[in-house]
Amino acid sequence: MANKKANVLSLTLEVFSRKITHWSGSSWAFLIAFGIIVVWAATGPVFGFSDTWQLVINTGTTIVTFLMVFLIQRAQNKESLAVQLKLDEIVAAIKGASNRLINVEDLSEEEINTLHKYYAKLASGAKNDPEPTESHTIEEEEARLNE
Secondary structure, eight states: OHHHHHHHHHHHHHHHHHHHHHHSHHHHHHHHHHHHHHHHHHTTTEEEHHHHHHHHHHHHHHHHHHHHHHHHHHHHHHHHHHHEEEEEEHHHHTTOOOOOGGGGSSSOHHHHHHHHHHHHHHHHTTTTTTTTTOOOOOHHHHHTTOO
């Protein structure tokens, strides 16, 4: 029962955050935000540009910024995962591609650096390859260079 409630809550929050993210990137959202700033600035003389007048806009923008950070991060996480899944599908589908790269984002930074060095070395050797469309391993490249 609790798990079902958590799933309903999770789905509700996902739908809500997706709608807010979509809306907040619209022209209407920008116009509303711009309108609020114009109204706030226009009321400055009425309130004598007081500390309270400044506090109103500071508090409002701080709250909106705080909430937007989480919405942006959520959208970025989802987008990043979707792109990663698409890349994993491409790697898995290409004959001869290294399956070591599937889920490479889950490796440690040291492991990623090791792979980077591997592919940098492979790319360096490919610059002088008379057949640039052929695929080679580092071992093949080293053997070619030692001939």
